[in-house]
Amino acid sequence: MLSPIFYAGEEENLLAFLSDQKATQIILLADANTNGFCIPLFRSLFPSLSNCSRIIIPQGEVNKNIDVCNFIWQELNVLQADTKTIVLNIGGGMLSDIGGFACSVYKRGIEFINIPTTLLAMVDAAYGGKTGIDFQGYKNHIGTFHAAKAIYCQPQYFDTLNERILWSGIAEMTKHALLSNEKDWQNLIHFQRNDFLSIEQIKKSLAIKMKFVEGDEHDQSKRQCLNLGHSLGHAIESYSLQTASPLLHGEAIILGLYYELKLSEQYFDLPANISALTKSLKEKFFAQLQFNFNYSDIAPFLLQDKKNHEGIRMSLLKHIGHCEHGIIVQENHIQALFS
Amino acid sequence: MLSPIFYAGEEENLLAFLSDQKATQIILLADANTNGFCIPLFRSLFPSLSNCSRIIIPQGEVNKNIDVCNFIWQELNVLQADTKTIVLNIGGGMLSDIGGFACSVYKRGIEFINIPTTLLAMVDAAYGGKTGIDFQGYKNHIGTFHAAKAIYCQPQYFDTLNERILWSGIAEMTKHALLSNEKDWQNLIHFQRNDFLSIEQIKKSLAIKMKFVEGDEHDQSKRQCLNLGHSLGHAIESYSLQTASPLLHGEAIILGLYYELKLSEQYFDLPANISALTKSLKEKFFAQLQFNFNYSDIAPFLLQDKKNHEGIRMSLLKHIGHCEHGIIVQENHIQALFS
Numbered sequence: 001m002l003s004p005i006f007y008a009g010e011e012e013n014l015l016a017f018l019s020d021q022k023a024t025q026i027i028l029l030a031d032a033n034t035n036g037f038c039i040p041l042f043r044s045l046f047p048s049l050s051n052c053s054r055i056i057i058p059q060g061e062v063n064k065n066i067d068v069c070n071f072i073w074q075e076l077n078v079l080q081a082d083t084k085t086i087v088l089n090i091g092g093g094m095l096s097d098i099g100g101f102a103c104s105v106y107k108r109g110i111e112f113i114n115i116p117t118t119l120l121a122m123v124d125a126a127y128g129g130k131t132g133i134d135f136q137g138y139k140n141h142i143g144t145f146h147a148a149k150a151i152y153c154q155p156q157y158f159d160t161l162n163e164r165i166l167w168s169g170i171a172e173m174t175k176h177a178l179l180s181n182e183k184d185w186q187n188l189i190h191f192q193r194n195d196f197l198s199i200e201q202i203k204k205s206l207a208i209k210m211k212f213v214e215g216d217e218h219d220q221s222k223r224q225c226l227n228l229g230h231s232l233g234h235a236i237e238s239y240s241l242q243t244a245s246p247l248l249h250g251e252a253i254i255l256g257l258y259y260e261l262k263l264s265e266q267y268f269d270l271p272a273n274i275s276a277l278t279k280s281l282k283e284k285f286f287a288q289l290q291f292n293f294n295y296s297d298i299a300p301f302l303l304q305d306k307k308n309h310e311g312i313r314m315s316l317l318k319h320i321g322h323c324e325h326g327i328i329v330q331e332n333h334i335q336a337l338f339s
Numbered sequence: 340m341l342s343p344i345f346y347a348g349e350e351e352n353l354l355a356f357l358s359d360q361k362a363t364q365i366i367l368l369a370d371a372n373t374n375g376f377c378i379p380l381f382r383s384l385f386p387s388l389s390n391c392s393r394i395i396i397p398q399g400e401v402n403k404n405i406d407v408c409n410f411i412w413q414e415l416n417v418l419q420a421d422t423k424t425i426v427l428n429i430g431g432g433m434l435s436d437i438g439g440f441a442c443s444v445y446k447r448g449i450e451f452i453n454i455p456t457t458l459l460a461m462v463d464a465a466y467g468g469k470t471g472i473d474f475q476g477y478k479n480h481i482g483t484f485h486a487a488k489a490i491y492c493q494p495q496y497f498d499t500l501n502e503r504i505l506w507s508g509i510a511e512m513t514k515h516a517l518l519s520n521e522k523d524w525q526n527l528i529h530f531q532r533n534d535f536l537s538i539e540q541i542k543k544s545l546a547i548k549m550k551f552v553e554g555d556e557h558d559q560s561k562r563q564c565l566n567l568g569h570s571l572g573h574a575i576e577s578y579s580l581q582t583a584s585p586l587l588h589g590e591a592i593i594l595g596l597y598y599e600l601k602l603s604e605q606y607f608d609l610p611a612n613i614s615a616l617t618k619s620l621k622e623k624f625f626a627q628l629q630f631n632f633n634y635s636d637i638a639p640f641l642l643q644d645k646k647n648h649e650g651i652r653m654s655l656l657k658h659i660g661h662c663e664h665g666i667i668v669q670e671n672h673i674q675a676l677f678s
Contacts, residue, residue, distance in 0.1 A: 142446075
């Protein structure tokens, strides 16, 4: 079942929904950044929740790990959280990933509501029930499928973001348009900056994601199409997290998308203008993005993810709106992209 | 859906079932004890699985923690486990609890098969999909609902157990008889030692558990009846784990059952002969059990588990075969049991 989404202006509906849950306690989970920049807005929007207890974790993907999970569980113990406690995850994708995971296994599962504060989290991470933490350098290696009880989408949070974090969300919106249809794709490539930030476009992007999640919540078949750009994107991101200049998730994904579209040309005769347009989007919205790596840097992360010994399974694009998952890609074809 | 159980003599069926799963790899998870005492029998029963990779963890409830989980995940990484890997958990309840949990969140869930080697694990822990580890002294505080893909029940493993571990399983069988009907209860109180160890009685005991699990896998209603004896039992066990003479799970549960039957007399007029007969069973099969504690020792563990501020919710017995869950028990009534 898909989780309800409450949009800006529907604060009363969210409060009524919360009240229906008959929670014994509501706890806010934020990171050091969102605690400073987003909690004030949250309090002004929801004065009746101003005095809820808070758990504050360190910010950044590098802290999406088991130690921070341990800390969340300890804090839940201190607050005497029970199985009728509801946690509100206030932050970007890192926060809904780790907060969702920590809740999903605490006492075998307590409910949580995601309040995404970044564009990326609004169009992707907060929705669809994938939770997780990184482990030994591998992205989301330990996790669960556990959908948020609800999501609250409030674009006012964009005012709290720096440019780099804001535009990082465009990568997943680009992926959604590629998976949708020619019209959505043509629209997106002509977007001006503000178009990406409208509630209308966020809803549209989320609706595309939903179509792939619904009926395949556990990622056994069609949902894997949402992995487009992510086999290489995750490997690039994992490697970057070990360097002095880590990439944001969306930055790694726009690179992963570009390379996987190049592979799609090779495997499915995808017209070359699609990867070229994706490259233009990258240059327009990720102008500062400079990241150098060799195939040997990302190979260990890519190979750990491989499903069998025949090659590496990826989701590739046949044409706009038609993605195929589980395509076996030869390692030497990937290697050739970077030589 | 309930997991299939393969009994002694059905080894070929289990192998055929395994083959149908098309696993990329089969990994054995054992503890230091079962590695020494149970793997040899496993190899003689399943020669074709003799050369599977093994992960060996330290034995004992005290090691059912997040550090050992971390170790299992690291070992799965070393073995390049993928989402089509199947883990065989060979051991008692501690092993199926932690092994099941580690698998259920590794790459958001890989399958496992439980091969219980103790009476307690055969009649209870291996079956029903509850996984978990202890955290900050609280039993199964972090866990998931994730059913084993199958269970293999082989009473030959009893020959590997010392008496104390063997008879620890009787507590859950006693609970199942209390939850079943007058006939099963009358049978059980007249059992000789070997009766408890027969495949027929193990099947019967498991069938009672199944009736409570089926349709309530996530422990929202009738399954909570299986908690009879466990509110106090878990608190006693948790406290004992911090002392120099920790109790086995079954030992704590036979004590918990006795005290919760005393509460049932008070709350539901349960006839006093039932707690008296349970005490006789304890004296017959747990003759060495000596454990002294005060209410103040177990109170912290009991109170953390409480669901609200009105009191402590328990499952209590109205009469044989009729248990009520969610009964609010006043703290002073519990305290009086131990004064």
